[in-house]
Amino acid sequence: MFSIRAPALLLSVLLLLPFLLQAATNDPVPTEGDFIFRNVQFRSGETLPEVRMHYITFGEPRRDANGLVRNAILILHGTTGSSAQFLRPEFANELYGKGQPFDVSKYYLVILDNIGHGKSSKPSDGLRGKFPRYGYRDMVELQYRLLTEGLNVNHLRLVFGTSMGGMHTWLWGQTYPDFMDALMPMASLPTQISGRNRAWRRVIIDSIRLAPDWNGGNYEQQPHGLRIYAEMSWFMGLNPILRQREAPTLAQVDEALERAVAARLTTADANDILYAFEASHDYDPGPGLEKIKAPLLAINSADDLINPPELRILEEEIKRVKNGRAIVLPLSEETAGHGSHTKAVLWKKELVRFLKKTERKRIPTERKY
Incomplete structure (x- = not known):
C-alpha cells in the first residue's frame, strides 16, 4: 500500500544522495570560503577599500604544544589559473587520498584564488581599467595575510606552487623565511623574467x-x-x-x-x-636567494618552452640556496611541457621523498581551531 510518507522519504533520499555518493567514493570534500581585507594598499601606491580572497581547504589544522600549526600546506596556482586546477583528477586523485602525499586526513590544505584570479577580487568585477596595479609581492603579502588573519595559520608545513605559484614560492622563502618547513616551486625560475x-x-x-x-x-x-x-x-x-x-x-x-x-x-x-601578465613586473628573487632557510626542492621539465633547460638558470641559481635541490624531469611520453607541473604522477615520488626528508619527528594529533 502506498503511504503518504513515501514522497517525503524519496525527497530525503534525493537530498542525501550527494553525501551518500561522497561517502561511497571516499573522495575528500573541500570547504569553500572568502575573506575580506579592508583598505588594502598596493606597492603602486593605489588602494582598494575592500579585497575579497577566495579559498578552498581540505582537512583540519593541527597545532603543537606551542600553538603552531604543523600540518598546513599552501598550494598556489599559475597565471590566469585558480584553485580549480588543483581539483582535476591528474592532481587531486594522485595526491589527496588516504596514504597519498597530501593525504587530507593528515594535512590541512589551503588552496586560494590570487587577487585578479578566480573568485577573488579582479578588474572584471567592475573597476576594469581603474583596478589597482598589483605585483607578485602584493600577491604574496595577501596570501600571507589570508593565512594569518583569515585562517589563523601561523606556520606552514610546505609551500607548493606551480608556474606563477612557483615564482611566488621562491618569494615566500625569502620574505617569510621562518614561516615554513619546506618549499617546492614547480615550473619556475628564481630569476627576473627575461628572454623568451x-x-x-x-x-x-x-x-x-x-x-x-x-x-x-x-x-x-x-x-x-x-x-x-x-x-x-x-x-x-x-x-x-x-x-x-x-x-x-x-x-x-x-x-x-x-x-x-x-x-x-x-x-x-x-x-x-x-x-x-603585467603582475610579474616586480618578480626578481635573485638578490634574496641566500635568505632562504627552509629546504627547497625545485622541479622543472626538460620540455618546458617557458623555462627552457638549455639556459641552465635553475641549475646555477640553486647553488645559492643553502638547502636547495633542483630536478629537471627528462622529456618522455608522459611529460606535458609547462603543464607537467600539475601532472602529479610525473613527480609524486620526489614529493614523497621530500616530505619524508623534511618531516618533523612527531606530527601532532590534537586539533584546535
Missing part, C-alpha cells in the same frame, strides 16, 4: 593594451587582441611532440588551435588577463 619568457608575455600585454578597441579597459566587448593571448597560451603550454601528435596535418593544427582559442575566449576577460 618575457617576450611572449609582452606580446600578450601589447596585443591587449595597444588594441584600439581596448579603450583604456572600458571596452563594450572583449577586444580583438585577447585572441592573441589565447593563441600564445596554446603555443607555449605543451611540448612540440604533444602538439604534433594532436595535430599532424595543416588542417588539424588549424582546427585544434580554433578549438583551444574558442574555449579560452569563452571565459577570459581582457583586463583580467592584462593585469595577470
Whole structure:
C-alpha cells in the first residue's frame, strides 16, 4: 500500500544522495570560503577599500604544544589559473587520498584564488581599467595575510606552487623565511623574467593594451587582441611532440588551435588577463636567494618552452640556496611541457621523498581551531 510518507522519504533520499555518493567514493570534500581585507594598499601606491580572497581547504589544522600549526600546506596556482586546477583528477586523485602525499586526513590544505584570479577580487568585477596595479609581492603579502588573519595559520608545513605559484614560492622563502618547513616551486625560475619568457608575455600585454578597441579597459566587448593571448597560451603550454601528435596535418593544427582559442575566449576577460601578465613586473628573487632557510626542492621539465633547460638558470641559481635541490624531469611520453607541473604522477615520488626528508619527528594529533 502506498503511504503518504513515501514522497517525503524519496525527497530525503534525493537530498542525501550527494553525501551518500561522497561517502561511497571516499573522495575528500573541500570547504569553500572568502575573506575580506579592508583598505588594502598596493606597492603602486593605489588602494582598494575592500579585497575579497577566495579559498578552498581540505582537512583540519593541527597545532603543537606551542600553538603552531604543523600540518598546513599552501598550494598556489599559475597565471590566469585558480584553485580549480588543483581539483582535476591528474592532481587531486594522485595526491589527496588516504596514504597519498597530501593525504587530507593528515594535512590541512589551503588552496586560494590570487587577487585578479578566480573568485577573488579582479578588474572584471567592475573597476576594469581603474583596478589597482598589483605585483607578485602584493600577491604574496595577501596570501600571507589570508593565512594569518583569515585562517589563523601561523606556520606552514610546505609551500607548493606551480608556474606563477612557483615564482611566488621562491618569494615566500625569502620574505617569510621562518614561516615554513619546506618549499617546492614547480615550473619556475628564481630569476627576473627575461628572454623568451618575457617576450611572449609582452606580446600578450601589447596585443591587449595597444588594441584600439581596448579603450583604456572600458571596452563594450572583449577586444580583438585577447585572441592573441589565447593563441600564445596554446603555443607555449605543451611540448612540440604533444602538439604534433594532436595535430599532424595543416588542417588539424588549424582546427585544434580554433578549438583551444574558442574555449579560452569563452571565459577570459581582457583586463583580467592584462593585469595577470603585467603582475610579474616586480618578480626578481635573485638578490634574496641566500635568505632562504627552509629546504627547497625545485622541479622543472626538460620540455618546458617557458623555462627552457638549455639556459641552465635553475641549475646555477640553486647553488645559492643553502638547502636547495633542483630536478629537471627528462622529456618522455608522459611529460606535458609547462603543464607537467600539475601532472602529479610525473613527480609524486620526489614529493614523497621530500616530505619524508623534511618531516618533523612527531606530527601532532590534537586539533584546535
